[in-house]
Every structure is written in structure tokens, then in C-alpha cells.
Amino acid sequence: MSGAAETISVASPADFHVHLRQGELAKVVTPHVRQGGFSLAYVMPNLKPPITNTEQALLYRAQLQAIDPAVEYLMTLYLSPELTPEEIRKAAAAGITGVKSYPRGVTTNSEGGIESYDAYDAVFAAMEETGMVLNLHGEVPSVAETNICVLNAEPAFLPHLRKLHAKFPKLRIVLEHATTRAAVECVKSLGDTVACTITAHHLALTVDDWAGQSWNFCKPVAKYPDDRMALQEVVREGHPRFFLGSDSAPHPFQAKATASPTHACAAGLYTSPVLLPLVAHLLESFGALDKLEGFVSTHGRAFYGRRASASDRRVVLRRVSSKVVGIEGYGAGPTHVVPFWAGKAIGWELVEEREQEA
Amino acid sequence: MSGAAETISVASPADFHVHLRQGELAKVVTPHVRQGGFSLAYVMPNLKPPITNTEQALLYRAQLQAIDPAVEYLMTLYLSPELTPEEIRKAAAAGITGVKSYPRGVTTNSEGGIESYDAYDAVFAAMEETGMVLNLHGEVPSVAETNICVLNAEPAFLPHLRKLHAKFPKLRIVLEHATTRAAVECVKSLGDTVACTITAHHLALTVDDWAGQSWNFCKPVAKYPDDRMALQEVVREGHPRFFLGSDSAPHPFQAKATASPTHACAAGLYTSPVLLPLVAHLLESFGALDKLEGFVSTHGRAFYGRRASASDRRVVLRRVSSKVVGIEGYGAGPTHVVPFWAGKAIGWELVEEREQEA
Numbered sequence: 284m285s286g287a288a289e290t291i292s293v294a295s296p297a298d299f300h301v302h303l304r305q306g307e308l309a310k311v312v313t314p315h316v317r318q319g320g321f322s323l324a325y326v327m328p329n330l331k332p333p334i335t336n337t338e339q340a341l342l343y344r345a346q347l348q349a350i351d352p353a354v355e356y357l358m359t360l361y362l363s364p365e366l367t368p369e370e371i372r373k374a375a376a377a378g379i380t381g382v383k384s385y386p387r388g389v390t391t392n393s394e395g396g397i398e399s400y401d402a403y404d405a406v407f408a409a410m411e412e413t414g415m416v417l418n419l420h421g422e423v424p425s426v427a428e429t430n431i432c433v434l435n436a437e438p439a440f441l442p443h444l445r446k447l448h449a450k451f452p453k454l455r456i457v458l459e460h461a462t463t464r465a466a467v468e469c470v471k472s473l474g475d476t477v478a479c480t481i482t483a484h485h486l487a488l489t490v491d492d493w494a495g496q497s498w499n500f501c502k503p504v505a506k507y508p509d510d511r512m513a514l515q516e517v518v519r520e521g522h523p524r525f526f527l528g529s530d531s532a533p534h535p536f537q538a539k540a541t542a543s544p545t546h547a548c549a550a551g552l553y554t555s556p557v558l559l560p561l562v563a564h565l566l567e568s569f570g571a572l573d574k575l576e577g578f579v580s581t582h583g584r585a586f587y588g589r590r591a592s593a594s595d596r597r598v599v600l601r602r603v604s605s606k607v608v609g610i611e612g613y614g615a616g617p618t619h620v621v622p623f624w625a626g627k628a629i630g631w632e633l634v635e636e637r638e639q640e641a
Numbered sequence: 642m643s644g645a646a647e648t649i650s651v652a653s654p655a656d657f658h659v660h661l662r663q664g665e666l667a668k669v670v671t672p673h674v675r676q677g678g679f680s681l682a683y684v685m686p687n688l689k690p691p692i693t694n695t696e697q698a699l700l701y702r703a704q705l706q707a708i709d710p711a712v713e714y715l716m717t718l719y720l721s722p723e724l725t726p727e728e729i730r731k732a733a734a735a736g737i738t739g740v741k742s743y744p745r746g747v748t749t750n751s752e753g754g755i756e757s758y759d760a761y762d763a764v765f766a767a768m769e770e771t772g773m774v775l776n777l778h779g780e781v782p783s784v785a786e787t788n789i790c791v792l793n794a795e796p797a798f799l800p801h802l803r804k805l806h807a808k809f810p811k812l813r814i815v816l817e818h819a820t821t822r823a824a825v826e827c828v829k830s831l832g833d834t835v836a837c838t839i840t841a842h843h844l845a846l847t848v849d850d851w852a853g854q855s856w857n858f859c860k861p862v863a864k865y866p867d868d869r870m871a872l873q874e875v876v877r878e879g880h881p882r883f884f885l886g887s888d889s890a891p892h893p894f895q896a897k898a899t900a901s902p903t904h905a906c907a908a909g910l911y912t913s914p915v916l917l918p919l920v921a922h923l924l925e926s927f928g929a930l931d932k933l934e935g936f937v938s939t940h941g942r943a944f945y946g947r948r949a950s951a952s953d954r955r956v957v958l959r960r961v962s963s964k965v966v967g968i969e970g971y972g973a974g975p976t977h978v979v980p981f982w983a984g985k986a987i988g989w990e991l992v993e994e995r996e997q998e999a
Contacts, residue, residue: 425849427866432849434792434865491783491790493852494862496905500853507792508785541899544968544983547854548900610902625902 290634292599293576295591296559297323299583300418300459300480300528302551303347305330311614312533312555313350320559320598320633321579323355323589325528328383333361337374357587359383359418364402368409375413380587381457382410383418386440400447407447411454416587419444421458421466422503433504434490438465448473455586460485460530462503464513470524471517478586480528481514481578484552484623486565497539497548498623501532518578519571526583527562531555533620536612552623557608561624563600563631599634606632648992650957651934653949654917655681657941658776658817658838658886660909661705663688669972670891670913671708678917678956678991679937681713681947683886686741691719695732715945717741717776722760726767733771738945739815740768741776744798758805765805769812774945777802779816779824780861791862792848796823806831813944818843818888820861822871828882829875836944838886839872839936842910842981844923855897855906856981859890876936877929884941885920889913891978894970910981915966918989919982921958925989957992964990 298321303313316324326347328334334343340358347356357380360366366382384400400407410417421444422436431439444458458470458479470479488505505511517525532551542548554561562579566572584590605628612621656679661671674682684705686692692701698716705714715738718724724740742758758765768775779802780794789797802816816828816837828837846863863869875883890909900906912919920937924930942948963986970979 425866427847427869430865430867432847432865433852434848489785489790490792494791494905495851495855495858495900495908497853497855497900498902504852507788507790508783509788511785540901542853542855542906543898544856544979547852550853621902 289602290599291563291572291575291631292597293320293559293580294597295322295584295595296320296579296598297325297527297583297589298529298531298555298558299325299457299526299587300327300482300530301325301555302327302329302530302532304533305343305346308533308535308614308618308620309346310350311618311620312553313347313354315555315613316354317351319555319557320600321354321555322596322598323357323584325357325380325587326359328359328361329385333363334359335361335363335365336370337377337379340374340379341377357381357589361385362403362406366403366406368405371406371409371415372413375410375415379415381416381418382406383420385420386422386424400443404450407451407454411451414455416455416457417447418457418459421461433502434506437461437463437503441465441469444469444477445473448477452476457528457586459528460503461514462506463510467513467517467525471522475524478524478526478583480530480583481518481525482528482530482552483554483558483562483565485511486514486518486562486569487511497542498621498625499552500548500550501530501552502550515569515571518566518574519569521574521577523577523582524586525578526586527579528583529554529558531558535617536619536621539621553620554623556613556622557624557629559598560600560606560629560631560633564629567630596636600631601634602630603632605630647960648957649921649930649933649989650955651678651917651938652955653680653942653953654678654937654956655683655885655941655947656887656889656913656916657683657815657884657945658685658840658888659683659913660685660687660888660890662891663701663704666891666893666972666976666978667704668708669976670911670978671705671712673913673971674712675709677913677915678958679712679913680954680956681715681942683715683738683945684717686717686719687743691721692717693719693721693723694728695735695737698732698737699735715739715947719743720761720764724761724764726763729764729767729773730771733768733773737773739774739776740764741778741817743778744780744782758801762808765809765812769809772813774813774815775805776815776817777805779819791860792864795819795821795861799823799827802827802835803831806835810834815886815944817886818861819872820864821868825871825875825883829880833882836882836884836941838888838941839876839883840886840888840910841912841916841920841923842888843869844872844876844920844927845869855900856979856983857910858906858908859888859910860908873927873929876924876932877927879932879935881935881940882944883936884944885937886941887912887916889916893975894977894979897979911978912981914971914980915982915987917956918958918964918987918991921989922987954994958989959992960988961990963988
């Protein structure tokens with residue numbers, strides 16, 4: 284932090300969970316990482332087909348670098364039966380950072396997700412050995428018979444997290460996009476190898492906001508007001524193992540805006556283009572603006588061993604009375620995407636580098 | 642019940658909670674009461690402006706009778722500060738059956754709803770005296786500070802129901818469209834003057850079904866699988882104080898299908914045109930088909946003192962292998978409405994009277 288109350292600067296903001304898609308959509312959304320104020324993108328592997336080996340991940344990174352070379356892309360593999368300890372060692376040697384686990388069927392492109400972790404002991408051991416990070420989508424699939432639904436799918440997952448951590452205490456694990464007080468308390472109770480990402484939108488939303496409003500619908504769904512409060516509290520506390528992972532997930536306008544009796548809307552909120560101003564705005568709304576740099580840069584970078592250097596770009600935010608996010612969005616046709624918070628005001632804006640130098 | 646397992650007949654089915662709207666939309670949807678197999682419609686008063694006095698209610702009933710004279714319409718007034726004990730006595734004398742209470746802002750056209758019951762003691766006393774029924778939309782408004790949201794708004798309302806019943810033990814009260822185990826248990830624990838309606842759709846849906854799917858979005862929202870199970874259990878039990886109130890609520894196609902970043906979808910599911918076959922289908926799915934007549938006719942009619950006579954029309958249902966509800970719906974433009982269950986199959990169909998006689 285620097286300057287008067289009317290500007291804030293953050294060293295090298297890092298988004299530790301983002302969906303950059305592929306093809307034409309990737310060309311539209313990848314530049315939004317930097318537009319949203321971020322220097323590092325931790326890239327999810329749930330493409331079609333998913334990124335399951337080193338070669339695919341390196342190719343994907345090259346594609347992203349070709350779109351915007353100014354961002355650092357940390358790559359992940361999709362946990363699936365074809366992943367072997369050998370592939371983990373190869374991936375680690377090639378600079379792939381993590382492995383993402385999706386429970387089967389709970390979110391976008393998760394049809395190939397896992398049903399049990401027991402089969403992956405050798406993979407996790409190799410990850411622990413090579414220093415790779417395990418990124419968990421922490422939900423179990425809905426099962427009506429046992430009263431599991433989207434509202435308690437995350438608390439029901441937490442025993443799996445505890446078990447994994449007990450079995451592989453040196454394996455770095457990130458519980459992604461936590462949405463409940465139970466998850467926050469669980470991560471806090473575990474060792475220093477377990478961290479947790481929190482999205483911008485889960486700091487803003489509760490279930491009331493996505494009831495009948497598909498533009499606020501994502502997985503995991505936003506929960507009770509008390510859950511949101513727990514997320515806000517742990518950010519305000521400045522807990523070093525909690526940091527931003529936006530889970531920014533662009534979906535075409537039509538897929539978000541329109542449901543038919545036989546087809547639901549797409550799950551996912553797109554925050555990349557407005558991310559840093561939005562996070563500043565939200566943190567200020569619950570008295571945590573002084574924790575901004577920790578939340579969007581320092582904590583995550585420390586956990587991942589990617590500390591910002593003194594020479595890294597600092598991003599400057601300036602207070603504005605009220606800057607409304609345009610509802611027109613970006614792209615066109617199948618790449619037309621509209622960000623979260625469209626039509627609403629943000630109290631901060633990025634100061635362009637040229638402007639800073641002037 | 643009569644005939645072989647392949648047909649069922651029900652005496653004079655009664656829908657004890659339905660929205661028939663006004664104007665052109667009323668002309669489209671009112672005939673669907675009978676099309677859906679029902680002889681009696683207990684009509685909600687949340688028009689624009691709401692039905693708040695006897696004169697308006699009688700006029701509205703005349704409008705509905707003009708559209709379809711073959712249905713018996715039981716009318717309700719909207720509980721609001723302009724309702725007086727005198728008006729209650731006048732309404733009762735004119736054959737108005739009930740008064741509907743909407744908490745402020747929780748559902749369609751509820752902006753004029755009430756915030757506290759304390760001001761209505763004299764009105765409730767007059768209702769008790771004249772035998773009018775109090776119909777409660779049993780939710781409190783969301784308040785983030787106290788963790789109240791659409792998921793716990795109904796349990797949070799139940800103390801108000803208990804208090805009203807304790808204060809007016811002879812006043813007949815119906816907790817409308819119950820959605821939670823807590824509500825079922827509360828109503829069961831109260832005296833014989835307290836009953837409860839259950840919709841068709843809440844016997845079918847959980848929160849997972851409306852997450853991102855506005856066509857399954859209504860208020861109160863469908864809750865946890867265990868809550869749905871409690872509703873199914875009390876129907877299967879054949880409890881006489883639990884009966885059908887469809888809460889069938891038509892909204893124009895565009896209002897259901899389309900959300901923008903700044904406008905949510907309409908809350909409400911439209912079941913009237915398919916109601917009796919759908920209820921039979923659902924009850925059969927959880928082993929309660931033998932309770933159909935009690936649930937859709939006998940229980941509600943007994944509570945309201947509107948017993949079917951021996952000469953009343955019996956509606957006959959016939960088992961079909963799979964009859965898919967059309968997604969094309971009814972009406973056009975602002976009256977284009979598509980029913981719940983569109984695109985899905987129902988295992989029962991109504992046998993037309995002409996066919997029965999042939």
C-alpha cells in the first residue's frame with residue numbers, strides 16, 4: 284500500500300484460479316487478465332478435451348502467451364485416471380504447477396471428474412515429492428437419498444480434504460473457491476500446507492442473489508449470509524493461507540441469459556476484466572481494504588513460492604465516485620461475454636501505466 | 642378410487658391455492674383449472690392492484706365465472722391496513738372465504754404485504770367470529786445481518802404461525818405452499834384449526850433443480866432433499882390437514898426464460914393445465930397414489946367445509962405409458978405461458994367425460 288487514501292498500489296497481483304478457455308473465446312478473454320489488473324494467472328485445465336498431460340499444458344500455455352505474453356501463466360493438469368506418477372514428474376520438471384481435481388459432474392466440463400481419491404495415492408505421493416500443488420474443487424456430487432445438494436456439497440467434501448492432508452501432510456493443497464463457514468474453519472484448522480482461494484463474487488453474493496438470476500449463478504453456489512460473512516471475516520483477518528482465486532469463468536451471453544424449460548443456464552461468473560477494482564471495492568465494503576495486497580498478491584504468491592520481486596510492476600488503483608461496469612460486455616456471437624457486476628458501480632479504477640508515468 | 646389399477650377416479654378435485662391473474666392472461670389460464678382436472682379454485686388476491694375489499698372480490702369472481710362458469714371460485718382478500726373488522730363481516734356475508742397474508746416483498750406483487758401481525762388483532766378476531774380462513778405466505782423477508790435468506794425464511798416464519806394460533810385458536814389458518822420439514826412438523830404439532838397446502842412442484846423439486854434453471858424457480862424456493870422427503874412423507878401418511886394448493890402461477894414466457902445482468906426471472910411455476918395427472922404421477926413416484934383423493938379433494942374440502950357431494954363430478958385418470966407435456970405452452974406474446982414439467986413425461990392422463998359416457 285502506498286499513497287494517500289485516494290490511491291492504492293498493489294505489487295504484481297496474482298489470480299490463483301482462472302478459466303481462460305480455448306479458441307476464439309480465449310482470444311477475447313485472455314487479455315482481460317491484465318485489463319483486470321493481474322500479472323499472473325493460475326490456469327484451469329477443464330478444456331474440451333481437458334488438459335491431462337504435460338505436452339497439452341505446454342501447448343496451451345504457448346497459446347495463451349501468444350495472446351498476451353505480458354502475463355505469467357501457471358499451468359495445471361486435470362486429475363484423471365490417465366495421470367501417472369511418471370507424468371507428474373515430467374510435468375513438474377516442465378514447470379507445470381498443479382493438478383486440479385473435479386468431482387464428477389459438479390461443474391462446467393467436469394464429466395470426466397473423479398469419484399474417489401483412493402486410486403490416486405501414487406500420483407499424490409509423486410506430487411508431494413516434486414512439489415506440485417493439488418487444487419481441489421471441494422464439492423461432492425448431489426445425492427438426494429443422503430440429503431446432499433448444492434447447498435451442503437462443500438461441507439460434505441471437507442472430510443476428504445482432512446483425510447488427504449492427514450495422508451499427505453507435505454502435499455500442498457488448495458481448497459478452491461470456498462463458499463462456507465465450515466470450509467473456512469476447516470482450512471484454518473489444518474497445517475500450513477493447506478490453503479484456500481476465495482472468489483470476488485462469493486464475497487458479494489448469497490443464495491438470494493442467484494435465486495432466479497442466472498447472471499449470479501455459479502458453482503459452488505453462493506450460500507447463506509453467515510457463510511459470506513465467514514469469507515469476509517477471514518479476508519479482513521488477513522489470514523495468510525486465504526487468497527484470491529477469481530474462478531472467473533466466461534460463458535457466452537446466450538448461455539447465461541436464456542433458459543428453456545429443458546435447458547438450464549451455464550454456471551460461472553466472469554470477473555477478469557474488472558477484477559482488481561471489484562476486489563478493492565468489495566474489501567472496502569466490509570472494512571478490509573488494508574488487506575488488499577495480502578489477499579490479491581502476497582499470500583498466494585508466498586504459498587506458491589512465487590513472490591513478487593521488488594522490480595515487479597505495481598498496479599495503482601484510484602478512487603472514483605462511481606464507475607458503472609458496462610452491460611455491453613466483450614466479443615460477439617459465441618464469444619459475447621458480459622462480466623459480473625455489469626450495470627453496477629465500482630468505487631475504484633485502475634490507473635494506466637502511461638498515466639502513472641506522465 | 643375405483644376401477645382397476647389402470648384407472649383412478651377422484652371426486653371433485655379442489656385446488657386450494659391458485660393464481661388466475663386478470664385481463665387477457667386470465668382468459669388464457671382460467672380454463673386450465675378444469676383442463677387440469679379441477680372443479681374448485683381457491684383464488685389468490687395478488688392482482689395489480691390487489692383485491693382488498695368485498696366489492697373487488699365479487700367483481701373478480703364474476704370475471705372468472707364469465708371465463709369458465711363450470712368451476713367454483715372461492716375468493717380471498719389481500720391482508721393490508723385498509724382491511725377492517727367491518728369489511729371482514731361484509732366479506733363473510735358475501736361468501737368470500739379467506740384472507741391472504743403476504744410478507745412484504747417476498748413474492749410476485751407482494752410490495753404491499755404486511756410487516757407485523759400485531760396491527761391485525763381486530764381483523765383476525767372478526768375472521769374467527771365469522772369463520773373466514775387466514776392463508777399465510779409463511780416466509781419472513783431476507784435480512785443478511787441475521788442470516789435470513791430464501792432458504793430459512795420459512796422456518797423463521799413458524800414462530801409467527803405458532804403465536805397466531807395460540808392467540809386465535811379457533812381461527813382457521815392455512816400455512817400455504819410449505820417447503821420444509823420444519824413447517825410440516827410445526828403444522829402437525831398444532832391444533833385442528835391449522836392446515837397446510839403443498840404444491841405439486843415442491844413434491845418434485847429440490848434446490849438443485851432451480852439452481853441456474855429459472856423454469857423451476859418459485860417462491861418459496863424448493864429446499865433440501867430432506868425437506869422434499871418430509872412433504873412426500875406427510876402426503877403418503879394421508880394426514881388430513883395437508884392438502885393440495887398448487888400455487889400455479891403463470892408468468893409470460895419471456896419473464897421466465899430470460900434474465901439480463903440487471904433483471905432476474907419471474908418467480909412462479911405454472912401447473913394448472915397438467916395438475917391432476919402431474920399430482921397422480923408424483924404421488925405414485927413415492928408410493929402415495931392411494932392417497933390421491935384425500936390430497937386433492939377430501940382433506941381440503943373437509944377443512945374448508947366444502948365437502949364434495951355424491952352427485953359431484955368424478956374425474957377419471959387413465960394410466961398411459963408416457964405422455965410428454967408440450968413445451969409450446971398456451972397463448973401468445975404477453976400471454977404465452979409454458980407449464981411446469983414441459984418436455985417431461987407424465988404417466989397418467991385425464992379421461993374426457995364424453996369418452997367416459999361412450
